[in-house]
Each structure stands twice: as C-alpha cells, then as structure tokens.
Amino acid sequence: MDLDKLRKTAAEVVAREDVRYLLGWKKGTFGYRIAPGFVEDAESAAELIFSPLCTANLATYLTLTEKPPLPRGQEPDDRKVAVMVKGCDSRAVTQLLIEKGIERESVVIIGCPCPGVVDHELLAEKYPETEETAELKWSDKGFLLLQNGEETEIARDELLAEKCRLCRYPNPVVSDIMVGEPVETWEPDDDQGVAEVEGKNAEVRWEYWQEQFSNCLRCYSCRNVCPLCYCEDCILDRLNPTWIYRSVNFSENTAFNLARAFHLAGRCIECGECERVCPANIPLGKLNRKLAREVREKYGFEPGVDPEAEPFQASYKPDDPEEFIL
Amino acid sequence: MSAMLLSKEKWSDFVGMLAGKNLWAPRESDEGLRFVPVAEGEVPTLDYNNTRVPPKEAVFPQTETLFKFKVGGKDLEEPRPDQDAVLLGVRPCDARAMHIIDELFSWDEDDPYYLKRREKTVLVGLACNEPGLNCFCTSVGGGPVSTEGLDLLMVDLGEKYLLEEVTEKGSALIDEVKELLEEADDNSSKQKDKLADEAAGKIKRSIETEGIPAGLPGLWEDELWQRVSASCIGCGTCTFLCPTCHCFDIQDETEGFEARRCRMWDSCMFREYTLHTSGHNPRPTRSERTRNRINHKYSYYVDKFEVIACVGCGRCINLCPVNIDILDILGQVKEEI
Numbered sequence: 331m332d333l334d335k336l337r338k339t340a341a342e343v344v345a346r347e348d349v350r351y352l353l354g355w356k357k358g359t360f361g362y363r364i365a366p367g368f369v370e371d372a373e374s375a376a377e378l379i380f381s382p383l384c385t386a387n388l389a390t391y392l393t394l395t396e397k398p399p400l401p402r403g404q405e406p407d408d409r410k411v412a413v414m415v416k417g418c419d420s421r422a423v424t425q426l427l428i429e430k431g432i433e434r435e436s437v438v439i440i441g442c443p444c445p446g447v448v449d450h451e452l453l454a455e456k457y458p459e460t461e462e463t464a465e466l467k468w469s470d471k472g473f474l475l476l477q478n479g480e481e482t483e484i485a486r487d488e489l490l491a492e493k494c495r496l497c498r499y500p501n502p503v504v505s506d507i508m509v510g511e512p513v514e515t516w517e518p519d520d521d522q523g524v525a526e527v528e529g530k531n532a533e534v535r536w537e538y539w540q541e542q543f544s545n546c547l548r549c550y551s552c553r554n555v556c557p558l559c560y561c562e563d564c565i566l567d568r569l570n571p572t573w574i575y576r577s578v579n580f581s582e583n584t585a586f587n588l589a590r591a592f593h594l595a596g597r598c599i600e601c602g603e604c605e606r607v608c609p610a611n612i613p614l615g616k617l618n619r620k621l622a623r624e625v626r627e628k629y630g631f632e633p634g635v636d637p638e639a640e641p642f643q644a645s646y647k648p649d650d651p652e653e654f655i656l
Numbered sequence: 657m658s659a660m661l662l663s664k665e666k667w668s669d670f671v672g673m674l675a676g677k678n679l680w681a682p683r684e685s686d687e688g689l690r691f692v693p694v695a696e697g698e699v700p701t702l703d704y705n706n707t708r709v710p711p712k713e714a715v716f717p718q719t720e721t722l723f724k725f726k727v728g729g730k731d732l733e734e735p736r737p738d739q740d741a742v743l744l745g746v747r748p749c750d751a752r753a754m755h756i757i758d759e760l761f762s763w764d765e766d767d768p769y770y771l772k773r774r775e776k777t778v779l780v781g782l783a784c785n786e787p788g789l790n791c792f793c794t795s796v797g798g799g800p801v802s803t804e805g806l807d808l809l810m811v812d813l814g815e816k817y818l819l820e821e822v823t824e825k826g827s828a829l830i831d832e833v834k835e836l837l838e839e840a841d842d843n844s845s846k847q848k849d850k851l852a853d854e855a856a857g858k859i860k861r862s863i864e865t866e867g868i869p870a871g872l873p874g875l876w877e878d879e880l881w882q883r884v885s886a887s888c889i890g891c892g893t894c895t896f897l898c899p900t901c902h903c904f905d906i907q908d909e910t911e912g913f914e915a916r917r918c919r920m921w922d923s924c925m926f927r928e929y930t931l932h933t934s935g936h937n938p939r940p941t942r943s944e945r946t947r948n949r950i951n952h953k954y955s956y957y958v959d960k961f962e963v964i965a966c967v968g969c970g971r972c973i974n975l976c977p978v979n980i981d982i983l984d985i986l987g988q989v990k991e992e993i
Contacts, residue, residue: 358979360861361789365979366887386978394889396941459789461860545687547709547718549923551891551977567928575909576920578719607977609708609893610687 341372352412361459389422393560416444420502421599421634422557441505446494493602546583552604595621596642599634659840710899748802753899755805781806790970800855871993872955885946892923894972
C-alpha cells in the first residue's frame with residue numbers, strides 16, 4: 331500500500347467543499363493500537379495509515395454520528411462523509427445502502443483493497459506489545475513487523491485474522507475512489523469454528539453457549555461497534571415494556587445475544603468487529619456466521635454485495651418456493 | 657505488624673487450609689482471567705498480570721437482588737450478604753480502588769450491601785513485580801506494593817512469598833495458617849523493597865496530575881471533549897471494567913408472580929443513564945458523557961473525598977475497542993488548562 335498516495339487522496343477529498351470529514355485509520359497511542367481518525371484537513375490526512383493492524387470497520391461511524399437538536403437558526407451540516415473501507419467494511423456500507431440506512435449521495439467511499447488483517451490478540455501473544463507504537467506492513471511472505479527499530483518477518487498464516495481466512499471479498503465491492511490495485515482473492519478456509527459447534531449434539535451446544543453467554547457483561551460493545559446495529563430505538567433500551575431485563579444473568583444475557591443474532595441474520599457482513607471488541611471473549615462470530623450461512627444456503631441471499639438488492643428480512647416474493655418451510 | 661514467609665512448596669497446603677472460607681482467586685477461562693470462587697481441590701496460580709473484570713465484583717456484584725416479593729403481596733424476602741470471603745491475589749491497585757469507593761458507599765447513607773460484604777471479605781494482595789503495559793498507579797497515589805484497602809500483602813520473592821499483615825483481619829488469617837509459615841528476616845524486607853523499586857521503574861506510562869482537578873471545571877465548554885470522544889462508540893467497557901466505577905441502576909423485575917428489586921452496574925457512557933422520563937437528556941451526546949467520566953474521576957470525586965477516583969490499572973486503556981486512552985485525554989486536558 332502506497333501511503334503517500336493514500337494520504338494525498340485523503341487530503342484531496344477533505345479539501346472538497348462538499349465533504350465534511352473523512353474517516354480513516356491512524357496510529358494509536360501505544361503498541362499495536364489503531365485509532366479511528368476523523369480527518370478534516372490535509373495536516374491530519376498526513377497521519378493516516380493503512381496496514382494489517384487496521385481491523386476496525388469505520389463504516390460504523392456513518393450511523394453512529396449523533397444529531398443533537400441544533401440551536402435555533404443553525405442549519406444542519408449535510409455535507410458528505412468520506413470513509414475508507416476494506417473489502418468487508420465496504421459490504422457494511424453496501425448493506426446500509428440496501429437498507430436505506432444511509433443515502434448514496436451522503437458518502438464518499440474510498441476503497442482500500444485488503445490482503446488481510448491480523449488477529450490482534452494473537453499478535454500481542456506471540457510478539458509482545460511495547461509502549462512504542464509498532465508498525466506492521468504487508469510483505470511477500472505475509473507481514474513485516476517494525477518494533478523498537480527491529481524488523482521481523484512473520485508468515486501470513488501465523489497471524490491472519492479468522493474473518494480474513496474466511497473472506498471472499500477482500501476488494502471493496504463499492505467505491506468512489508480506489509487506492510491501490512485490487513488484491514488477488516484467495517480460497518477461503520472452511521469455517522471450522524462453526525463446523526465445530528455444529529458437530530456437537532444439541533445438549534452440548536446448549537452447554538457451550540450457556541457458558542459463553544453467562545460471561546457476557548452487557549457492556550453492549552458488540553452492538554455499538556456493529557455497523558449494522560443502528561436502530562435509533564433498540565429493543566435492549568426499551569423500559570416500557572422491558573423486553574430484556576437489566577439484570578445480568580444467563581437468561582437475560584441469552585435473550586440479548588440471541589435477539590442481536592437474529593436481528594443480524596441476512597444483514598451481518600462478517601467483519602468480525604463484535605468478536606474483536608468483546609471484553610468477555612464471547613465467540614460471536616460463530617453465531618453470526620452460522621446465521622449468515624443459513625440465509626445464504628436457504629434463501630440465496632448474501633448481504634452487502636449488491637446495493638440494488640432488496641433487503642432480505644423485508645422482502646417478499648409471491649413465487650417463493652418455500653421448499654424447506656413446513 | 658509482623659511479616660512471615662511462605663515457601664511456594666507449601667502453596668497448595670496454604671490454599672487447602674483456606675478452602676472452607678469461600679476463597680476467590682483469578683482463574684483463566686475462555687473469557688480471560690477473572691476472580692471466581694476456588695473450586696474444591698483447585699490450586700489457583702498467582703502467576704498473572706491482572707484480571708479483566710476487577711475484583712470489585714466480589715463485594716459489589718454486577719447484579720444484586722435487594723429483596724424478593726410476590727406481585728400483589730406485601731411480604732419482602734431480603735437476602736442478606738453475610739458470607740465470609742477471602743480474595744486471594746488482589747492487585748494493590750484494585751484493593752486501593754475498593755478503599756476509594758468505601759468512602760462513597762459509607763458517605764451520606766451507609767450502603768448495607770456493599771459495606772457488609774467489605775466487612776466480611778479479607779483481601780489478600782499480591783504485589784506487582786511485573787507491571788502491565790498501561791499501568792500508571794504511581795501517578796495517582798498508588799504503587800506496586802501499596803497496601804491501602806488490603807488486609808494482607810503477599811510479595812513474590814521467587815521461592816517464597818512474603819506475607820505482611822496490614823489489618824487485624826489479615827493477622828487473624830495469618831494465625832490460622834501459622835503452622836505453614838516461618839518468621840521473615842531483614843533480608844526479605846530488603847528484597848521486597850528492591851523488587852518494589854524495580855517494579856516502579858518498569859512502569860512506563862505516567863501523568864502529572866497536579867492541576868487537573870482544579871483545572872477541569874474551567875474546561876466545561878472546551879472543544880476538547882468533542883475531539884477526544886469523536887471515536888467513542890458509547891459502550892460500557894471502560895466503566896464496567898473500571899475498579900472504581902460504582903454507579904448502579906435499580907430495577908423491579910418480574911417473572912410470572914415472582915418479583916425482585918435488584919440493582920445492577922450502570923454506565924455513564926450509556927445514553928439511558930441520564931435519560932429523563934420526559935425524553936430530555938442532559939447529556940445528549942457521547943462528548944458530554946466522556947466529559948463526565950473524566951470529571952467524575954479527576955474532579956468531582958476529588959472535591960468530595962480528596963482522592964482521585966482512578967487507580968491507574970490501565971484496564972480502560974487496554975480494553976477500549978477504539979483506543980480512547982485516558983492518559984491521552986488527561987494530557988490534552990493539561991494542555992488546555
């Protein structure tokens with residue numbers, strides 16, 4: 331990835347009169363951390379990076395932006411928001427377009443073809459973090475780690491994030507501007523995580539999820555980080571009626587996690603952010619990917635690929651064969 | 657107060673002798689490291705950095721039933737927390753955090769639930785020989801061998817643990833296991849001081865807090881809050897995993913005719929936290945909420961209790977999904993003051 335080109339493109343985009351700010355990745359405050367950057371000028375654009383550390387899906391900020399009531403006489407800022415997207419992130423933008431969560435004219439999509447990002451936990455486990463911010467680059471063999479003045483070559487398989495092993499769309503599916511050449515796609519791995527759970531009988535599966543959901547702290551980081559969890563009135567926040575009690579116990583936690591999983595069926599684009607941010611390490615990816623596969627196999631629908639598609643959960647076909655419905 | 661030595665060879669005997677006491681210790685599982693009651697026959701290891709969820713949950717559980725009742729009934733059934741507990745391997749920062757929030761829970765009205773548990777719980781600390789990447793306890797009044805809040809401090813001297821009594825509860829615990837212990841000599845205390853100095857030297861991150869509590873009120877309308885909260889997703893990770901965060905909500909919940917009034921951790925980072933019945937929200941966006949989080953720890957609490965309500969454990973920095981870093985925020989605060 332040519333960072334100069336990326337920064338130059340970003341600077342040009344934010345200089346446009348019709349663009350409010352640009353969402354990109356910046357170095358974080360320590361170690362391997364990456365911070366989402368809100369870029370408004372060329373100076374700030376010069377800090378942008380794109381590297382195998384850039385796991386965050388910035389599309390989430392397209393709907394997360396708050397719109398508090400404006401002082402009398404003040405007009406809302408309706409300028410476009412530019413967003414840098416990897417392949418998976420671009421699917422989130424596309425899915426938002428499908429659902430009319432955002433309007434096409436409201437965004438400038440800057441596509442960043444992605445050879446795959448790393449699993450941060452694995453990286454920190456194998457190559458301990460130091461307080462200095464480290465750099466990680468894509469190399470022929472996989473990754474090149476630059477930490478405290480030392481270079482370490484790391485094989486791709488050693489650190490590649492699970493979501494990337496399963497990825498079928500490393501190149502952005504929608505973009506206004508592409509930075510860099512498309513990457514060669516790869517044969518996705520079999521989804522061993524899902525297969526492993528499927529291979530167990532119902533009782534064992536129930537025990538497995540019981541243990542996982544019992545660990546949930548209900549911090550809602552999974553919901554909040556999710557680019558497709560953007561309901562203004564979330565079922566979880568309702569108090570009258572209280573669909574899900576605030577008590578943190580297995581029963582309520584399960585209601586929460588299952589409600590979220592079902593609401594994401596046919597909508598989750600498998601960016602893996604929920605699982606990455608979960609402080610209780612709940613394998614949410616397995617749950618979401620299982621539902622995604624059901625929808626793909628049974629309904630032939632894949633979310634976030636075709637912006638012209640009808641939304642899966644809100645479409646009806648009179649000639650639906652309904653072969654598997656009893 | 658006296659100091660004793662425990663040979664690591666006798667560690668499992670030590671744990672065994674405390675087994676009947678509702679013993680809690682960190683355990684590694686799928687979710688990461690967390691304080692849990694020690695299972696029968698389990699010998700917990702103290703070879704760890706720190707738990708994700710702080711041990712405050714042992715005295716201030718995430719969800720606590722205050723009383724139960726039947727819908728339409730008048731009788732209340734009140735579960736009383738009256739079980740003794742021993743927490744093994746509490747880091748000095750986390751014990752200090754409990755010491756700090758003791759002030760709040762015994763302020764205008766005593767909180768019987770918290771205080772009862774605190775009274776019944778013995779905190780056995782473990783000094784930090786290897787601080788974590790984002791530890792900054794020494795900047796906020798703590799340190800690798802701080803004993804505030806602890807009843808007993810253990811220091812890993814390599815082949816032995818040094819056990820230092822801090823309170824009478826700690827002495828009583830030592831008396832119960834005396835047969836396993838030997839008297840500490842001057843050498844152990846020197847070794848401890850050396851390790852403590854080394855550990856403090858390994859702490860890489862810091863903040864000079866002077867001026868922050870006095871300066872924060874003047875930054876109320878400052879643009880910095882927008883800047884530092886721009887990427888905040890509004891989740892509860894920073895507050896739920898904070899050892900000093902102590903806010904809770906109270907709810908009545910029913911299942912059929914069975915009802916309970918319970919309280920559960922709440923987070924000032926949630927929109928719902930300050931939402932009025934009218935629909936008005938005095939903290940309408942994440943920037944006001946972030947401002948509150950910082951002000952509560954570094955200004956309001958200092959005004960009221962003369963102590964910063966942050967112990968520098970680094971959890972909020974380590975686990976924030978979007979790298980919002982409290983030291984970075986405080987650095988920007990200092991620049992603006």
